[in-house]
Amino acid sequence: MTGPWKLACALLPWRGLHGSGQLCRARSGADHQWLARHLRDPFVKAAKAECYRCRSAFKLLALDDKYQLLRPGLRVLDCGAAPGAWSQVAVQRVNAAGADSGAAIGSVLGVDLLHISPLKGATFLCPADVTDPSTFQRIRELLPGGRADVLLSDMAPNATGIRQLDHDKLISLCLTLLAQAPTILCCGGTFLFKTWAGSQSQWLQKQLAEDFRSVRVVKPAASRKDSAELYFLATQYRRGKDSGKG
Ligand SMILES: C[S@@+](CC[C@H](N)C(=O)[O-])C[C@H]1O[C@@H](n2cnc3c(N)ncnc32)[C@H](O)[C@@H]1O
Known part of the structure; x- marks a missing residue:
């Protein structure tokens, strides 16, 4: 696993798809777009920093x-x-x-x-x-x-x-x-x-x-x-x- 996928799986143990495994299987073009936006999202970063299970x-x-x-x-x-x-x-x-x-x-x-x-x-x-x-x-x-x-x-x-x-x-x-x-x-x-x-x-x-x-x-x-x-x-x-x- 390389690039943004590896990063995402490491960063996002509590993502909306409920599991990094699901995230790491998602590799279509739309999923790439979703991931890029997800990684830029300030609420995702804040959730990680403040130990919330997801941005919601x-x-x-x-x-x-x-x-x-x-x-x-x-x-x-x-x-x-x-x-x-x-x-x-x-x-x-x-x-x-x-x-x-x-x-x-x-x-x-x-x-x-x-x-x-x-x-x-x-x-x-x-x-x-x-x-x-x-x-x-x-x-x-x-x-x-x-x-x-x-x-x-x-x-x-x-x-x-x-x-x-x-x-x-x-x-x-x-x-x-x-x-x-x-x-x-x-x-x-x-x-x-x-x-x-x-x-x-x-x-x-x-x-x-x-x-x-x-x-x-x-x-x-x-x-x-x-x-x-x-x-x-x-x-x-x-x-x-x-x-x-x-
Ligand atoms: C967007 S997530 C909720 C995120 C949650 N508020 C949080 O902050 O962690 C929506 C959830 O609704 C649940 N859900 C959908 N239909 C349901 C049902 N009929 N009974 C119970 N839960 C359901 C899904 O399994 C999913 O986990």
């Missing part, structure tokens, strides 16, 4: 800095958590590992189809598919008090490259979470999730507005400008019955 950590960090979604003591459910960068951020911000002895201790539960390496302060349910109802039964058992204060989803189905189909598949995953929200999200809770912009985005925004007092569409700096990726940030959930605490 900076999306959640930026959104949390701006909207204060996470604070010590909160319970976070992180759907599509692999390789674990959002969970790393959540563990820090809700004090799930107890690093701040003077602050309330929160919790982080991550779920993914893929294996996730252990992380102090987080519990991982994997492999697990959020479209399987038995996964939500396990989630309710694992969440303290059976509920989350913050529901995160950076889930992304395997992209086909057919924009409408990929959009529909991701919307369907979001709707699965929205349908489960009454049973896992507490009243006043927050729901942050990724979508790919498309024909159903506005309709989804309207659905969210029925259940949440505030709904925003946000795009953090680490989300590439040329990507259809957008995040919906819905706060102050109206439907969850109580906090589930105590």
Whole structure:
């Protein structure tokens, strides 16, 4: 193995393809372009320097800095958590590992189809598919008090490259979470999730507005400008019955 591939495999143990082996097999022209951009990307460099498992950590960090979604003591459910960068951020911000002895201790539960390496302060349910109802039964058992204060989803189905189909598949995953929200999200809770912009985005925004007092569409700096990726940030959930605490 030579050149940029060798460098990439050495530099990027936690890349988006979830494994340097997969990276090192990818050698088409498009992959070369992707790799060149990846190696220039300041968020990739920062993730490496700050020991985050992937660059997506900076999306959640930026959104949390701006909207204060996470604070010590909160319970976070992180759907599509692999390789674990959002969970790393959540563990820090809700004090799930107890690093701040003077602050309330929160919790982080991550779920993914893929294996996730252990992380102090987080519990991982994997492999697990959020479209399987038995996964939500396990989630309710694992969440303290059976509920989350913050529901995160950076889930992304395997992209086909057919924009409408990929959009529909991701919307369907979001709707699965929205349908489960009454049973896992507490009243006043927050729901942050990724979508790919498309024909159903506005309709989804309207659905969210029925259940949440505030709904925003946000795009953090680490989300590439040329990507259809957008995040919906819905706060102050109206439907969850109580906090589930105590
Ligand atoms: C972009 S990655 C998430 C990156 C993660 N936020 C981080 O910071 O490390 C998207 C993840 O969604 C997961 N995913 C897709 N469909 C899923 C499903 N039905 N159930 C659970 N996880 C799913 C994929 O396996 C993939 O690991």
